[in-house]
Amino acid sequence: MGVKGLQYFMERCCPESCVTVNLREMARQHVSKTTDKSSSPTLVVDGMACLRHWYLCKDWVCGGQWKEYMSILKSWVGTFTSAGIHLVFFFDGVVEEKKRPQWVKRRRRVNGEVSKIFRYIKLHGEQPGKEHFSLPSGLATFTPFALRTLxxxxxxxxxxxxxxxxxxxxxxxxxxxLGQDSDFIIFNSVPYLSVAKLHLGRLTTILYDREMLCRTIGLDVTQLPLLACLLGNDVVPEERMQAIRNKAMAAYRKPYDTAHSGVPQGQMVFAVSQFINSFCDREEEKSGLIPETLKLQDADRILLEKGICSYLLAGPEVPQQDARPATFEKYVSPEIIKACREKHVSAEGFMVYNVLCEGVIECSNSLEDEEDHELLPQAVVFKSSRQHIYGLLLLNRHNDSTVEPPAIREWLVYPGNPLEEPDMVLPVPICVPCAVPTVLVKIGEQPSLDLLWFGSGPDVSALRLMSFFSIFDCQEFAELHGVVEDFLLAALCLVTYIALQVPSLCSEDVDAYLSQAVCLRLKSLEELQQNKLPFLCSRAVQLGSLYVRGLSYMLGANCASGSPLPNAALMPWQSFDGQLFHSKYLLAHGCAEQMVLLDNNPSSLALFVQLREKHVEVCKKRNRVLQSQPDVSALVPSHTRCRNGHTDGGQNWRERGETSLGGWRRGSEQRLGGNSRAKLQGRPAYRGTGRGQYFHPHFHPPSMDGGDQSLTSRPEHPQSLWRPSRGRYQLAPRWRQPPASGT
Structure with a gap:
């Protein structure tokens, strides 16, 4: 996030350091100064800082308008390309531990914003305004793949x-x-240009001139890192240097400076700059490091040195930082580590590098309603798949090691998780069916990672595919490979996995998921943009976010399995559109006929029936039979419902012909007496009040061991038991001795 208040200071107190530039002209001048006239001028783009400026789609709360987003990215890139500017994009691949406290602090703050979003939806039945804007879940994960596609x-x-x-x-x-982080002012690198001030049509923006800043405050460029740390940044928390700033303000504040008297932060920057100058007169102390005359406690000095060094770029005096050794390199071959790092750096992989080389994964905030006591958080839903990914990566016994399998540190944001420490999650081996040739995999063993990644031949290809589906306990879907399109096969696998993991999922939810995936392939961007929703249902919002997060874990599973499916098949713009899913959800829960759900298209209906029958078949094998449980709030928005069951908004929707509510709509709501899905389902839900939620003691999510998973039955396997731990959802610790099936 940069240096506390520095950019604001430059804009308000040092406006001459904020220069409006035309990027076309700047590119021409750059070429004229270089010796290689054939190369295009290059702009390095901070992708994470641009996400909010790229996602301009009107709908964001339903899970993302992904086809429209792709169109926006294509237009954005095309504008620079037509101006002769080459773009290079960078995205965050790791969260460094020295910045973990700031990461946690921001995640907690966003949690509060997400809660406001869901309260607004339930109160008004519509998307909140810009004051509560939140990026769709998974946007940072899939944008690098989108740009590579372009x-x-x-x-x-x-x-x-x-x-x-x-x-x-x-x-x-x-x-x-091009970015939006004042740290780029401190780095002694190339000019820093603001993406927030970018006018795409004119290709103009603001350049923050560090040289002019230094002339104004009387510092050398090499002293900027010290200034940044004393003011406060991601490495040195603001409160740690408060005493020094107080001392500087007491000694150097200019009470009669009318130009800056109304800008406290301006006074602070000037005062700290003068304070630095007061003990940096000697030539040897102008290096930007900590002067000896600055009296600091040892802990503060160490922290300050760490902060200053984080700004020193690699060069003749400062060598390039060596890549850290892989955390779990003893569990895999050197070739795997090398390939893993290469895929990560080139943004071709997901999750695998963080597991093998860092031993930690993160997942930022998702659109999840902490007051919904029926839907499980995505971190809980996809825990089994993550454990199988870890197992595939780490339980290879590459060197016949007898060391206990390592635990992965998970920093996943979900309701009830205080983020005080990571969840320690152990890997679980996958179980590949005996249909795989025993020459490749012995019975009872999982495939070698080297074979999956570097092997060749049809048998290996089949093994990769079976390993991928085994991660989600959907091995039967391997037989559909080549029969249906890859992105539909991935969607079918994901929806089935969610159904096996989430007891509250019903047949209407599955119909909504599958029908929108089938219909999306025939929808143009214009048709999707014309889709209008009569109102929003908070449960559908969370289900949309859940699906997109699931696609990200499928990316990780695909990479771990040796990429049996093309990554393109796992992109959300292939199988998901937020508004379209929401409309299908309202139709499905309104008891619309299948032909209506499939846009009255016979070929789409036939494909939908084929996928749904396969889904039901796999679920039945695992004793999971989904019930029909229409959602009351999907029939009439809660904000229009009165105490006596009458409404003032649902009838107009039906008259417009935007859905078919059916006979159930006309009488069921009055019988149920309000928005009570729990009454309708007749089953227990987990209890909780936001943070620190926990499951009802007699509630058991479905296990993956083949036991009875009906909504009224209780699975026998203790591994599926949930219990509270530090206010979080957590499995009972039975992973060290997984069942023989590997699940």
Whole structure:
């Protein structure tokens, strides 16, 4: 997030350091100064900072308008390409532990915003305004793949992304960095350009001139890192240097400076700058490191040194930081580690590098309603699949090691998780069916990672596919490979996995998921944009977010399995559109006929029936029979429902012909007496009040061991038992001795 108040200071107190530039003209000037006239001027783009400026789709709360988003990205990239500017994109690949406290602090803050979003939806039945805007779940995960699809150079960082961006731009002599982080003012790299001030049509923006800033405040460029740390940044918390700032303000504040008297932050920057100058007169103390005359406690000095060094770019005096050794390199071959790192850096993989080389994964906030006591958080739903991914990666016994399998540190944001420490999650081996040739895999063993990643031949291809589906306990779907399109096969697998994991999922939910995936392939961007929703249902919002998060775990499973499916098949713009899913959800829960659900298209209906029959078949094998449980709130929005059951908004929707509510709509709501899905389903739900939620002691999510998983039955396997731990959803600790089936 940069330096506390620095960019605001430059805009308000040092406006001469904020220069409006035309990027076309800047590119021409850059070319005229370079010796290689054949190369295009390069702009390095901080992808994470651009996400909010790229996602301009009107709908965001339903899970994302992914086809429209792709169109926006294509137009954005095309504008720079037509101006002769080459783009290089960087995205965060890791969260460095020194910045973990700030990461946690932001995640907690966003949790509060997400709660406001769901309260607004339930109160008004519509999407909140811009004041409560939240990016669709998974946007940061899938945007690098989208840009690669558009032919762009994309990199994923293995260190702090800001540092890698500044180093790359400096090393390659780029024309500038486009982002929104005042750290780029501190790095002694190429010019920093604001994406927030970018006018795409004119290709103009604001350049923050560090040289002019230094002249104004009387510092050398090499002293900017010290200034940044004393003011407060992601490495040095603001409160740690409060005493020094107080001392500086007491000594150097200018009470009669009318130009800055109304800007406290301006006074602070000037005062701290003068304070630095007061003990940096000697030439040897102008290096930007901590002067000896600055009296600090040992802990503060160490922290300050760490913060200053984080700004020193690799060069003749500062060598390039060596890549850290892989955390779990003893569990896999060196070739696997090398391939894993290469895929990560080139943004071709997901999740695998973080597991093998860092031993930790993160997942930011999702649109999840902490007051919904029936739907499980995505972190809980996909825990089984993550454990199988870890198992496939780490339980290979590459070196016949007898060491206990390592636990992965999970920093996943979900309701009830205080994020005080990571969840420690152990890997679980996958179980590949005996149909796989025993020459490749012995019975009872899981496939070798080297074979999956580097092997060749039809048998290996089949093994990759079976390993992928085994992660989600959907091995039967391998026989559909080549029969239906890959993205529909992936959607079928994901929906089935969700149904096996989420007891509250009903047949209407499955119909909504599958019908929108089938219909989306025939929808143009214009048709999707014309889709209007009569109102929003908070449960559908969370289900949409759940699906997109599931696609990200499928990406991780695909990478771990040796990529049996093309990554393109796992992209959300192939099988998901937020508004379309929401409309199908309202139709399905309104008891619309299947032909209506499938846009009255016979071929789509036939494909839908084929997928649904296969879904039902696999669920039945695992004793999971989904019931029909229409959602009351999907028939009439809660904000229009009165105490006596009458409404003032549902009738107009039906008259417009936007859905078919059926006979159930006309009488069931009055019988139920309000928005009570729990009454309708006649089953227990987990109890809780937001944070610290826990499951009802007699509630058991479905296990994956083949036991009875009906909604009224209780699975026998203790591994499926949930219990509270530090206010979080957590499995009973039975992973060290997984069942023989590997699930």
């Amino acid at each position: 032919g762009q150079d994309v990199f994923c960082s293995v260190q702090e992304a800001d540092y890698e961006i500044a180093c790359y731009a400096h090393r390659h002599g780029c024309m500038g960095i």
